Amino acid sequence: MTPPPPGRRRSTVHDVAKAAGVSRGTVSRVLNGGYVSDQAREAIQTAIREVGYVPNTAARNLVRQRTQAVGFIVHEPHSLFLEDPNIGGIMLGANTALSKADYQMVCVVVDTERDTDRVARYLSGGFVDGAVIVSARHHDPITDVVERLGLPVAYVGHPPGISRPWVGIDNLGAARAITEKLRATGRRRIGMIAAALDRDSGSDRLAGFREALGADFDEDLVEPVPLYAFADGEAGMRRLIERAPDLDAVFGASDAVAAGAVQALRAAGRRVPDDVGVVGFDDSAWALRTDPPLSTVDQPAEGLGAAAAEAVLLQLSGGVADADGILLDAPVVWRGSA
Amino acid sequence: MTPPPPGRRRSTVHDVAKAAGVSRGTVSRVLNGGYVSDQAREAIQTAIREVGYVPNTAARNLVRQRTQAVGFIVHEPHSLFLEDPNIGGIMLGANTALSKADYQMVCVVVDTERDTDRVARYLSGGFVDGAVIVSARHHDPITDVVERLGLPVAYVGHPPGISRPWVGIDNLGAARAITEKLRATGRRRIGMIAAALDRDSGSDRLAGFREALGADFDEDLVEPVPLYAFADGEAGMRRLIERAPDLDAVFGASDAVAAGAVQALRAAGRRVPDDVGVVGFDDSAWALRTDPPLSTVDQPAEGLGAAAAEAVLLQLSGGVADADGILLDAPVVWRGSA
DNA sequence: CGAGGATGTGTGAACGTGCACATACTGACA
DNA sequence: TGTCAGTATGTGCACGTTCACACATCCTCG
Secondary structure, eight states, X not given: OOOSOXXXXXXXXXXXXXXXXXXXXXXXHHHHOSOOOXXXXXXXXXXXHHHTOOOOHHHHHHHHTOXXXXXXEEESOHHHHHHOTTXXXXXXXXXXXXXXXXXXXXXXXXXXXXXXXXXXXXXXXXXXXXXXXXXXXXXXXXXXXXXXXXXXEEEESOOTTOOSOEXXXXXXXXXXXXXXXXXXXXXXXXXXXXXXXXXXXXXXXXXXXXHHHGGGOXXXXXXXXXXXXXXXXXXXXXXXXHHOTTOOEXXXXXXHHHHHHHHHHHHTTOOXXXXXXXXXXXXXXXXXXXXXXXXXXXXXXXXXXXXXXXXXXXXXXXXXXXXXXXXXXXXXXXXXXX | OOOSOSSSOOOOHHHHHHXXXXXXXXXXXXXXXXXXXXXXXXXXXXXXXXXXXXXXXXXXXXXXXXXXEEEEEEESOHHHHHHOTTHHHHHHHHHHHHHHTTOEEEEEEEOSHHHHHHHHHHHHTTSOSEEEEESOOTTOHHHHHHHHHTOOEEEESOOTTOOSOEEEEOHHHHHHHHHHHHHHTTOOSEEEEEEOTTSHHHXXXXXXXXXXXXXXXXXXXXXXXXXXXXXXXXXXXXXXXXXOTTOOEEEESSHHHHHHHHHHHHHTTOOTTTTOEEEOSBOOHHHHHSSSOOBEEBOOHHHHHHHHHHHHHHHHTTOOOOTTOEEEOOOEEOOSOO
């Protein structure tokens, strides 16, 4: 089918060796280190430029028994993938760290169940040396495969029951911090729109909220919604106002949720922040887009991606990554919405 | 360094052949097609499962002279990559199309100049069989390399001076359509915040705007801004109101720009849509986020990605992709902002 | 002056696959 | 019965690299 590239054949070490008047071995040593005389090195480097030599990855991978590629696996429905403000940053951070170490990043998006099997097979197929896994689920076929294979991985977020390296932010602590700050402004009836409680990030944020309020915590002021989405925030806020009209502040589990809440509050005739203070979580583009801009928690997405990638790279270079997890700092960003 | 995978050695065709009592060749034929008796086929398939055989990609790539991977190359600064509402969709669409054809997608983000060289080298290194290239620049080292190598590619968007397959939307036609619709609502003084005029998408949208207004076009009502970003829209709108206080409608070159414009208008005491009608472009998350939601043009991001990927796949399977480009339909979505 | 390390180079054997080729058996047909 | 097409299988080589090993030279030190 695929004809050899229209131009001429790719040049190989042999061509370089011939052009430089040395043997393959010496060329290889120039590329991979070893004793080479200055004279030979120079001749070879000239020859490389001359014949336009670029090493053949497949051949190198074959003999080295590795692929110099790391998978970036996102387990989210497509719609969420587009909505999530962090994934782009995580990807970028991971990609930057991997490129720097001369690894390639291979993106894999897992949507349907069928995909899950495909990816599990993919991972066991040795296409990648390791993987950064975002938003894994509990007892995911993917995590199962990873555990069984002992593939070097790092998770972004902390899937329960997994004892592999992971990076995340201190969702609980950050949620507690921003709730405390909100409380310190004098608010008394503080509600929360809690999203994605089936994930650690969601349940930890709720736990932090609860801790900050202590004895004042009122179960009735928590409105659970399925996703970290704008529409969920809006709908949740509507229900919450109805149930607790005296509410004077609300913590949205994400900026999108908080933005939805602002919209619903405004529609209900409440002023933000005068009548109701609102805080979010993520410091995504949403936060600067609402009026007034959201007080929120800065989620260092690029940092998370980079840290996860580095944890994988560490394992790849023979190190042992700490399975206890790395928590990145997620500082409160105070703006006008509360 | 990297020790062979902690478990046991990966099994190869030899192991399968031995387990099934046949030769390597027959195993290969089961995998790649050819004459095989039912009996042998069954024995081999059982053996494959038994020994947990997964073909070695590197070896296969080496002998087949291809990598079964397609690059996804984004030439944007990191900050824009995160802002752009379309890139996620394009990526997703491309990834879906490629996975279906059993190709892997390798993401490459080009930010700095240094990156450009790295990627040019990467592309010429035979790491990928083809590439989907997003937002290429004119006389980009990357496009140069691609042209020189004759690498099968497809562009998303139409970099000038390139005669390779590309997919895009009819920016000019869509901009004309939404401007006409805006005009039909009775607006008389229609301005435009024109972004990214150094790219085909930006200049085409301006051209469409101009065409729709015909003789009524007023150069003075066009405010050029560098990027498709919220902040640019806000700043541009501020300047535009000052210059033309009698303006009664504005076309933002993107939803983000339009959202910024809405913000600036509101800050200036204008009501949307009562005093000033606003329309955007992209139908991104921004559109539903403003109040009222934006009238805009639906940019089929996933469709673009998929179409580009398919154009690459077509070339890879020996077909000749149409270098004239494919234009996807971009329908006007009318909401409350005008 | 010879042993032995440091430096420099060439050669052969893998790595795991796909493919061309050789081989062998079957049945149909002249 | 010989020939030929179709079916079915095994074998050798090539893909382009790295790595271990053998070998050669030089310098140093006892």
